[in-house]
Amino acid sequence: MAFVGKLMCFLSICAVFIVAHMVYFFPKWTRECCEVDFGWIHLTNTSGLQEALRMQVFGQHLVTDHVAGAVGAHLTNKDPNKPLVLSFHGSTGTGKNFIARIIAETIYKEGMNSRFVHHFSANKHFPHKRKLEQYQDQLRNEVESAVKSCSRSLFIFDEVEDMPEGLLDSIRTILDYNIHVDGVDYRKTIFIFLSNIAAREIIAKTANLLASRSRREITLKEMEQVIEVTANKASGGFHQSRLIINNVVSHYFPFLPLEKSHLRKCVQVELQKRGPWLHLREELSIRSYPTCSSPRRFTLEDVQTENNTPK
Helix, strand or coil: CHHHHHHHHHHHHHHHHHHHHHHHHHHHHHCCCCCHHHCCECCCCHHHHHHHHHHHCCCCHHHHCCHHHHHHHHHHCCCCCCCEEEEEEECCCCCHHHHHHHHHHHHECCHHHCCCEEEEEHHHHCCCHHHHHHHHHHHHHHHHHHHHHCCCCEEEEECHHHCCCCCHHHHHHHHCCCCCECCECCCCCEEEEEECCCHHHHHHHHHHHHCCCCHHHCCHHHHHHHHHHHHHHCCCCCCCCHHHHCCCCCEEEEECCCCHHHHHHHHHHHHHHHCCCCCCCCCCCHHHCCCCCCCCCCCHHHHHHHHHCCC
Protein backbone atom coordinates (compact mmCIF):
# COMPACT_ATOMS: atom_id res chain seq x y z
CA MET A 1 0.00 0.00 0.00
CA ALA A 2 2.86 2.33 0.81
CA PHE A 3 4.31 1.70 -2.66
CA VAL A 4 0.97 2.42 -4.31
CA GLY A 5 0.66 5.64 -2.36
CA LYS A 6 4.13 6.79 -3.43
CA LEU A 7 3.37 5.85 -7.04
CA MET A 8 0.14 7.84 -6.99
CA CYS A 9 1.97 10.81 -5.49
CA PHE A 10 4.65 10.58 -8.20
CA LEU A 11 2.05 10.36 -10.96
CA SER A 12 0.21 13.36 -9.53
CA ILE A 13 3.39 15.42 -9.55
CA CYS A 14 4.06 14.36 -13.16
CA ALA A 15 0.53 15.29 -14.16
CA VAL A 16 0.89 18.73 -12.59
CA PHE A 17 4.24 19.19 -14.34
CA ILE A 18 2.79 18.20 -17.73
CA VAL A 19 -0.27 20.42 -17.33
CA ALA A 20 1.91 23.37 -16.28
CA HIS A 21 4.07 22.94 -19.37
CA MET A 22 1.02 22.64 -21.60
CA VAL A 23 -0.43 25.83 -20.13
CA TYR A 24 2.86 27.64 -20.78
CA PHE A 25 3.81 26.25 -24.19
CA PHE A 26 0.50 25.49 -25.94
CA PRO A 27 -0.53 29.13 -26.47
CA LYS A 28 2.92 29.85 -27.91
CA TRP A 29 2.48 27.14 -30.53
CA THR A 30 -1.10 28.10 -31.41
CA ARG A 31 -1.04 31.90 -31.04
CA GLU A 32 1.62 34.12 -32.56
CA CYS A 33 4.28 35.09 -30.08
CA CYS A 34 7.52 37.06 -30.24
CA GLU A 35 9.78 34.19 -29.18
CA VAL A 36 11.91 32.95 -32.05
CA ASP A 37 12.04 29.33 -30.79
CA PHE A 38 8.37 28.77 -31.61
CA GLY A 39 8.69 29.41 -35.33
CA TRP A 40 6.66 32.61 -35.60
CA ILE A 41 9.71 34.76 -36.40
CA HIS A 42 12.59 33.68 -38.66
CA LEU A 43 15.89 35.44 -38.04
CA THR A 44 18.18 33.27 -40.16
CA ASN A 45 16.23 33.01 -43.42
CA THR A 46 18.50 35.33 -45.41
CA SER A 47 18.84 32.72 -48.15
CA GLY A 48 15.06 32.54 -48.41
CA LEU A 49 14.85 36.31 -48.77
CA GLN A 50 17.54 36.32 -51.46
CA GLU A 51 15.74 33.57 -53.36
CA ALA A 52 12.35 35.31 -53.12
CA LEU A 53 13.84 38.51 -54.48
CA ARG A 54 15.68 36.66 -57.26
CA MET A 55 12.59 34.78 -58.38
CA GLN A 56 10.00 37.53 -58.08
CA VAL A 57 11.66 40.94 -58.53
CA PHE A 58 13.00 42.10 -61.89
CA GLY A 59 14.94 45.15 -62.98
CA GLN A 60 15.86 46.32 -59.48
CA HIS A 61 19.40 45.00 -59.01
CA LEU A 62 20.33 47.90 -56.71
CA VAL A 63 17.70 46.62 -54.29
CA THR A 64 17.90 42.87 -54.75
CA ASP A 65 21.71 42.84 -54.57
CA HIS A 66 21.84 44.64 -51.23
CA VAL A 67 18.60 44.55 -49.24
CA ALA A 68 18.82 40.87 -48.21
CA GLY A 69 22.31 41.42 -46.82
CA ALA A 70 21.22 44.49 -44.86
CA VAL A 71 18.16 42.75 -43.39
CA GLY A 72 20.02 39.49 -42.71
CA ALA A 73 22.91 41.21 -40.94
CA HIS A 74 20.50 43.08 -38.68
CA LEU A 75 18.38 40.05 -37.83
CA THR A 76 21.34 37.85 -36.91
CA ASN A 77 23.03 40.56 -34.84
CA LYS A 78 22.13 39.86 -31.20
CA ASP A 79 23.23 43.34 -30.12
CA PRO A 80 22.75 45.84 -32.99
CA ASN A 81 23.80 49.46 -32.52
CA LYS A 82 20.49 50.89 -33.74
CA PRO A 83 17.29 49.94 -35.56
CA LEU A 84 17.61 49.09 -39.24
CA VAL A 85 16.11 52.00 -41.21
CA LEU A 86 15.51 51.44 -44.93
CA SER A 87 14.17 54.11 -47.27
CA PHE A 88 12.69 52.97 -50.61
CA HIS A 89 12.37 55.63 -53.34
CA GLY A 90 10.91 55.45 -56.83
CA SER A 91 7.91 55.84 -59.07
CA THR A 92 4.60 54.10 -58.43
CA GLY A 93 4.61 50.51 -59.65
CA THR A 94 8.35 49.88 -59.42
CA GLY A 95 8.08 47.43 -56.51
CA LYS A 96 8.54 49.34 -53.24
CA ASN A 97 5.49 47.91 -51.48
CA PHE A 98 6.07 44.52 -53.05
CA ILE A 99 9.59 44.16 -51.64
CA ALA A 100 8.45 45.42 -48.22
CA ARG A 101 5.85 42.63 -48.29
CA ILE A 102 8.47 40.05 -49.29
CA ILE A 103 10.58 41.11 -46.30
CA ALA A 104 7.58 40.73 -43.98
CA GLU A 105 6.68 37.34 -45.50
CA THR A 106 10.25 36.11 -45.03
CA ILE A 107 10.64 37.17 -41.39
CA TYR A 108 7.17 36.47 -40.01
CA LYS A 109 5.20 33.26 -40.38
CA GLU A 110 2.01 35.34 -40.63
CA GLY A 111 3.57 37.80 -43.09
CA MET A 112 1.75 41.11 -43.37
CA ASN A 113 -0.98 39.72 -41.09
CA SER A 114 1.48 39.34 -38.24
CA ARG A 115 0.75 41.19 -35.00
CA PHE A 116 4.32 42.42 -35.17
CA VAL A 117 4.09 44.08 -38.60
CA HIS A 118 2.73 47.62 -38.38
CA HIS A 119 1.74 49.46 -41.55
CA PHE A 120 1.14 53.22 -41.59
CA SER A 121 -0.31 55.02 -44.60
CA ALA A 122 -0.18 58.81 -44.83
CA ASN A 123 -3.66 59.26 -46.26
CA LYS A 124 -5.23 56.74 -43.89
CA HIS A 125 -3.48 57.42 -40.59
CA PHE A 126 -2.22 61.01 -40.93
CA PRO A 127 -4.57 62.80 -43.37
CA HIS A 128 -4.79 66.22 -41.66
CA LYS A 129 -1.66 68.35 -41.41
CA ARG A 130 -3.24 70.58 -38.77
CA LYS A 131 -3.26 67.60 -36.37
CA LEU A 132 0.52 67.25 -36.42
CA GLU A 133 1.04 67.32 -32.64
CA GLN A 134 -1.72 64.77 -32.12
CA TYR A 135 -0.22 62.50 -34.77
CA GLN A 136 3.27 62.83 -33.26
CA ASP A 137 2.05 61.68 -29.85
CA GLN A 138 -0.03 58.94 -31.43
CA LEU A 139 2.89 57.63 -33.49
CA ARG A 140 5.34 57.63 -30.58
CA ASN A 141 2.87 55.82 -28.36
CA GLU A 142 1.99 53.20 -30.98
CA VAL A 143 5.63 52.45 -31.77
CA GLU A 144 6.53 52.26 -28.08
CA SER A 145 3.61 49.95 -27.32
CA ALA A 146 4.47 47.69 -30.27
CA VAL A 147 8.13 47.33 -29.32
CA LYS A 148 7.27 46.63 -25.69
CA SER A 149 5.15 43.77 -27.01
CA CYS A 150 7.86 42.53 -29.40
CA SER A 151 11.39 43.82 -29.83
CA ARG A 152 11.50 42.30 -33.34
CA SER A 153 8.72 44.47 -34.72
CA LEU A 154 8.61 45.73 -38.32
CA PHE A 155 7.21 49.17 -39.18
CA ILE A 156 6.29 50.15 -42.74
CA PHE A 157 5.52 53.80 -43.53
CA ASP A 158 3.83 54.26 -46.90
CA GLU A 159 3.33 57.53 -48.83
CA VAL A 160 5.99 59.41 -46.87
CA GLU A 161 5.72 62.26 -49.39
CA ASP A 162 2.15 62.91 -48.15
CA MET A 163 2.93 62.82 -44.43
CA PRO A 164 2.86 66.08 -42.43
CA GLU A 165 6.26 67.74 -42.20
CA GLY A 166 7.81 67.05 -38.81
CA LEU A 167 5.80 63.90 -38.10
CA LEU A 168 8.72 61.49 -38.47
CA ASP A 169 10.97 63.66 -36.32
CA SER A 170 8.85 62.50 -33.38
CA ILE A 171 10.51 59.06 -33.61
CA ARG A 172 14.03 60.28 -34.50
CA THR A 173 15.50 59.37 -31.09
CA ILE A 174 14.00 55.89 -31.46
CA LEU A 175 15.81 55.37 -34.77
CA ASP A 176 19.16 56.75 -33.62
CA TYR A 177 22.08 55.22 -31.71
CA ASN A 178 20.38 54.94 -28.31
CA ILE A 179 20.46 51.81 -26.17
CA HIS A 180 17.22 52.76 -24.45
CA VAL A 181 14.62 55.46 -24.99
CA ASP A 182 12.43 55.89 -21.91
CA GLY A 183 13.40 52.40 -20.81
CA VAL A 184 12.59 50.71 -24.13
CA ASP A 185 15.21 49.07 -26.38
CA TYR A 186 14.34 49.67 -30.06
CA ARG A 187 17.60 48.44 -31.60
CA LYS A 188 16.24 45.13 -32.95
CA THR A 189 13.37 46.72 -34.86
CA ILE A 190 13.18 47.43 -38.60
CA PHE A 191 11.68 50.57 -40.14
CA ILE A 192 10.91 50.81 -43.86
CA PHE A 193 9.91 54.12 -45.47
CA LEU A 194 8.24 54.07 -48.90
CA SER A 195 7.87 57.16 -51.05
CA ASN A 196 7.82 58.69 -54.53
CA ILE A 197 10.32 61.31 -53.32
CA ALA A 198 13.22 61.67 -55.81
CA ALA A 199 11.37 59.55 -58.40
CA ARG A 200 11.94 62.12 -61.15
CA GLU A 201 15.58 62.51 -60.19
CA ILE A 202 16.05 58.73 -60.22
CA ILE A 203 14.51 58.49 -63.69
CA ALA A 204 16.66 61.36 -65.00
CA LYS A 205 19.85 59.98 -63.45
CA THR A 206 19.10 56.51 -64.82
CA ALA A 207 18.54 57.87 -68.35
CA ASN A 208 21.77 59.84 -68.14
CA LEU A 209 23.81 56.85 -66.97
CA LEU A 210 22.30 54.46 -69.52
CA ALA A 211 23.70 56.67 -72.27
CA SER A 212 27.21 55.46 -71.42
CA ARG A 213 26.82 52.14 -69.57
CA SER A 214 24.55 49.15 -69.05
CA ARG A 215 21.79 49.06 -66.43
CA ARG A 216 23.70 46.55 -64.27
CA GLU A 217 26.68 48.92 -64.12
CA ILE A 218 24.67 51.58 -62.29
CA THR A 219 25.89 51.63 -58.67
CA LEU A 220 24.00 52.09 -55.44
CA LYS A 221 26.38 54.76 -54.17
CA GLU A 222 25.80 57.20 -57.02
CA MET A 223 22.01 56.78 -56.81
CA GLU A 224 21.96 57.11 -53.01
CA GLN A 225 23.52 60.54 -53.30
CA VAL A 226 20.69 61.67 -55.59
CA ILE A 227 18.08 60.50 -53.09
CA GLU A 228 19.68 61.98 -49.98
CA VAL A 229 20.06 65.43 -51.54
CA THR A 230 16.53 65.45 -52.95
CA ALA A 231 14.70 63.93 -49.97
CA ASN A 232 15.62 66.65 -47.51
CA LYS A 233 14.41 69.39 -49.87
CA ALA A 234 11.17 67.73 -50.98
CA SER A 235 7.86 68.48 -49.30
CA GLY A 236 6.31 65.89 -47.02
CA GLY A 237 7.59 63.69 -44.23
CA PHE A 238 11.28 64.02 -45.10
CA HIS A 239 11.31 67.81 -45.59
CA GLN A 240 14.14 69.25 -43.45
CA SER A 241 13.79 66.10 -41.38
CA ARG A 242 16.31 65.23 -38.69
CA LEU A 243 16.14 61.65 -39.97
CA ILE A 244 18.04 62.89 -43.03
CA ILE A 245 20.15 65.60 -41.38
CA ASN A 246 21.33 63.30 -38.56
CA ASN A 247 22.00 60.37 -40.93
CA VAL A 248 19.54 58.11 -39.14
CA VAL A 249 18.58 56.25 -42.34
CA SER A 250 20.74 53.12 -42.67
CA HIS A 251 20.26 52.61 -46.42
CA TYR A 252 18.57 54.46 -49.29
CA PHE A 253 17.33 52.18 -52.05
CA PRO A 254 16.44 53.62 -55.48
CA PHE A 255 13.85 51.80 -57.58
CA LEU A 256 14.77 52.30 -61.21
CA PRO A 257 12.13 52.73 -63.92
CA LEU A 258 11.11 49.34 -65.27
CA GLU A 259 11.55 48.26 -68.86
CA LYS A 260 9.11 46.23 -70.93
CA SER A 261 11.16 43.05 -70.46
CA HIS A 262 10.90 43.37 -66.68
CA LEU A 263 7.13 43.79 -66.79
CA ARG A 264 6.77 40.79 -69.08
CA LYS A 265 8.71 38.59 -66.62
CA CYS A 266 6.52 39.79 -63.80
CA VAL A 267 3.37 38.93 -65.77
CA GLN A 268 4.75 35.45 -66.38
CA VAL A 269 5.39 34.94 -62.64
CA GLU A 270 1.89 36.14 -61.80
CA LEU A 271 0.29 33.81 -64.36
CA GLN A 272 2.30 30.86 -63.04
CA LYS A 273 0.93 31.53 -59.56
CA ARG A 274 -2.63 31.51 -60.87
CA GLY A 275 -2.28 28.19 -62.65
CA PRO A 276 -0.17 26.24 -65.14
CA TRP A 277 -2.98 26.38 -67.72
CA LEU A 278 -2.59 30.13 -68.16
CA HIS A 279 -0.06 31.24 -70.77
CA LEU A 280 1.27 34.63 -71.69
CA ARG A 281 -0.30 35.93 -74.88
CA GLU A 282 0.84 38.73 -77.11
CA GLU A 283 -2.43 40.58 -76.75
CA LEU A 284 -2.16 40.62 -72.94
CA SER A 285 -1.63 44.16 -71.73
CA ILE A 286 1.41 44.20 -69.45
CA ARG A 287 0.28 47.55 -68.09
CA SER A 288 -2.19 45.70 -65.90
CA TYR A 289 0.68 44.05 -64.04
CA PRO A 290 3.29 46.65 -63.09
CA THR A 291 4.61 44.47 -60.25
CA CYS A 292 4.03 40.97 -58.92
CA SER A 293 1.27 41.15 -56.34
CA SER A 294 1.50 38.03 -54.17
CA PRO A 295 4.95 37.40 -52.69
CA ARG A 296 5.86 33.82 -51.94
CA ARG A 297 7.88 32.93 -48.85
CA PHE A 298 11.05 30.99 -49.67
CA THR A 299 12.62 28.82 -46.98
CA LEU A 300 16.10 27.35 -46.73
CA GLU A 301 14.64 24.07 -48.05
CA ASP A 302 13.41 25.88 -51.17
CA VAL A 303 16.90 27.24 -51.79
CA GLN A 304 18.49 23.81 -51.37
CA THR A 305 15.90 22.27 -53.72
CA GLU A 306 16.52 25.00 -56.29
CA ASN A 307 20.27 24.51 -56.09
CA ASN A 308 19.93 20.73 -56.53
CA THR A 309 17.55 20.95 -59.48
CA PRO A 310 19.23 20.12 -62.83
CA LYS A 311 19.44 23.22 -65.03
